[in-house]
Amino acid sequence: MENINENNTVATSNIHPNGAIECYKLFWTNYANFAGRARRSEFWWPTLFNCILAAILRYIPVVGPLFALAVLVPNLAVASRRLHDTGRAFGWFFICLIPVVGTILYIIWQAQDSQPGENRFGANPKNA
Secondary structure (H helix, E strand, C coil): CCEECCCEEECCCCCCCCCCHHHHHHHCCCCCCCCCCCCCCHHHHHHHHHHHHHHHHHCCCCCCHHHHCCHHHHHHHHHHHHHCCCCCCCCHHHHCCCCCCCHHHHHHHHHHHCCCEEEECCCCCHCC
């Protein structure tokens, strides 16, 4: 699913996933891909599924922490690609460490539409 474009950046997908399940599959396919850009659905569907699964699995002593550990790197990777899509570097992720205001700002950035056209992180996935 990865493609190298003319700027030697990695595009996560040529085709947009059509639904929630496809987005979740793409989440695991690109589990350690911090390059390129990700559409809003590629970020929000896995976030929803992981929150629901974490809420359920937290009551199972060993499985809950293992699940949280298993999704750590993929969550960071998709957050990085989503920030790239809005024109920000991954370093902006750490704004979440600022209580309340930082988290609200991070959520707003993740909910923003893609930066139009190509940016320094690659081609717009909406145009693929």
